[in-house]
Amino acid sequence: MKPISVKNIRQCVNGQLMQGSDDFLVNDIIYHYQKMGPNKLLFLKQKWQIDWEKIAQSAPCVVVTDIAYDRLKSIENCTIIKVQDIEKAFWRFVNFYRNQFSIPVVSITGTSGKTTTKDMIKHILALDRNVTGTKTSANSRTHHLTYLLSIDKNTNAAVFESAVGSPGDVLTASRYFKPTIGIITNIGVTHLDGCKTLEAYHQAKAEMVQAVGKKGTLIINADDENTKRIGLKDFQGKVLTFGITHRADFRATNVQYGNNGMQFVLKFRKKMYPAFVPGYGQHQVLNALAAFAAVYKMGISMAEVVNRIESFRNLPSHLECSIGMGGCIIVDDTWNSNPISLKAAFQALNGISRGRKRIALIGDINALGELSLDLHRQVGKMIAENGVDVLITVGSLAAEMGKQAQKDGLNGEVYSFPDIKGVLLFLEKILDENSILLIKCSAKNHSIIKLKTRLKRRRTN
Template sequence: MSQSSGIHRPCHFGWEGIATKSVTLGNLARIIGGNLVRGDANLWLKTANFGKPKYLRSDQIYFYTKKKSWNQQLDAIRRVRPKAVVLPPSLSHHPIPPSVGLITVKDTFAAFWRLALWNWRHCSPRVIGITGSAGKSTTTEMTASILKRKWSMIKTQGNLNTYSFLPSYLVRLSPGHRILLLEMGMKSLNNIARQCSVVRPEIGAITNVGEAHVGSLGSLDRVVRAKQELIDGMRPGGVLFLNADDPRSRKLNTRHFRGIVRTFGIRNPADVRAHSVRYTSRGMEFRVRLDRTDYPFRIPVFGVHNVYNALAAIGIARALRVPVRDIQEGLAHFQPPKMRLQFVPGRGGRTLINDAWNANPTAMMEGLKVLKHVSRGRPAVAVLGDMLELGNLSRWAHQQVGKFVAKISPDWLVTVGKEAREIGTTAAAMGMNPSRVRHFRTREGAARFLQQLPRNAVIYFKASRKLHFEKLVKLLRAP
């Protein structure tokens, strides 16, 4: 069963009835509203590349981007000699080898969008949209791990999950792809709405509504509005999954939703409800009652929050009538995204928990719960950095984490960054031994201190993306 590669790879486009999944250069010029300056109009093209000169190949048509230097792109074009290029008319065409076809358009990104939309109209996959303040990437990967056992799909890669990346997924669709699985992120209002206006998801899931991106949006109410865009943008008759245990998800408005609303959870009654949740040496185990039968599930990652992610994935799979056995197998073999509670061997027998992809207070506290559970008798060390994009909630959010640190009482708390100092100050004020709280301005300073801690320690790392805590993990990992 094929699964798509990263969008930095070539983009494939195709339509019904044409086994070669290709288009002629002349037809492509008409599709994107361009002018065929030179080249054989009957030349067949199969793959497109938008603004990735590093990945340029001779069988591609290359779309110019203004986000990279023209010299860099031109060097790649002259070296590789793709079948054709799409450029704005303002650029000189003389340096381009005469064997390379040439189409000019006013806006190459808009042209790429036209190609993507044309391809989208010729394919009919079932569309799944997943959003949420935390857990959406993991839920997407869990869902993919289940569905790829049954169908071929295109899915979101990494954190390339906003409107500007959507055409890179649409252009790769072919009639053989049965599923388009999209993680829907946003940095502003209307981003998810714009994605939905194109693809209209048939199945949607909102993992939770929290503090992530409150800085760029301005308030928690606006975060709720942003997630509401998925509900309002789904196609009629669809199935929506909401978190029954998440207080802010209750602010989402489903009164005008013309479809079926399903819930998932643990504490409160839910359509997909887990019980008997427990930590094991290799991850989490839990049970879910489906169709009047109790089924066991296992996921190879730690944390109750990951059980919630799995419940959303189970709900989505059941909406697609995937057999329970396939769901169990898919979750059991799920590969977690990098830097999300990733266990790494450290020097001197230490265990490093790399959770450094990004941070908000809810996710940080969930990770600290994992540290508490897995350390069990070994020294527990929390290494926490700035949480950014929290706006006027920043000080409050860091204080909330500090209170939680004092509650779970790790052996050491190490903070890095200007904002994170508040975590340590609050933890000490709430009763944590001040001699076990250390603050550093740099990752290197923290690394030197951590290397002096007991050799069997379990060390947890969490901070916003800009702090690059994965580099701190790298300094401490075993050779």
């Protein structure tokens, strides 16, 4: 972060200096005293059980507080700023820090594709710009302050994910980042444990419209039916669209599976740009189109964009292909799991199987709330529509996928296991060099993740 003096902090939070010097500089700001250390500023909240010794060991430091500060006064080299309301003071500081930087800031939300789209944008920009942003998919609200402070005088652009665990999350993130560009990759269904209903979840994603404000740019998926329901009548900013099957500002045509990625032709402003993006699936093309729209707003030509995207590399476990047990191809898509990403995975499996026996190993989907059973059955219908030769489910809810797939006419074998026991022995019997195995689950499904690791290690020479 950019070092800040106590004087500037005191003025921006409307505080009174009770102890210490206005000239002292801080190089980090925190709101958890467990992370306290020298030259840091702490917003001290009354509800905490305060470890005074930890604060004393962190001196010289600065504390902003709205509680009685007698204990603080006894700590040597502890600068104290007294405020009337600690919450208001904190948000004044957030606004103060963010407003020091006039740079493009991208905020990305969506049921799936956030991390990949974010990484694509960072990759395209990194050649000639200093870019900060979300690391991997660590996008919870507890990271917002740290990410905001990663912006400094050398930063040219920032790209952050805005996840939705409950209503209000996107707007909360926008209070930190004040995005100039907002992206909604798609709106499916997940996190119903926090949002409770599909309508509430969809509305939570739609908060991005308000987040970018009147002068911002909103980038949306023209192919996504739920996104089309977002009310944009009163939106005064600029809207850019991307898609494959529908008309869009950034549209991909002639989409084909290539060697380790997708080939397509980008149609933009009546010009055609042959393009290749590493990573499989039409959803990967959509991720790239969203990224193209964002960097276009930052002044990079499309000719340069399609050149730079060719060297992009996905994070692990995003439809990652490798050779495993029996010489089979393992398609590892165990980063996350929700209905929309499952559909993308099965479509990709069909695209890359090339005559091999298609086998899918699927675990339960989490965070679907009261609609969990119904949504698992909807996924089963999707599996029947896309087809697979062998479907293996692990878990009671995943078993419902298998039952529904059979009811809907799946022309393939279905084997359901209550847990991971017996799955390895079964796979040993059916995996060979003429088969391709999709493994799809959440990264929190540790039993399937461990099995995946064993399958990758047991490859033939």
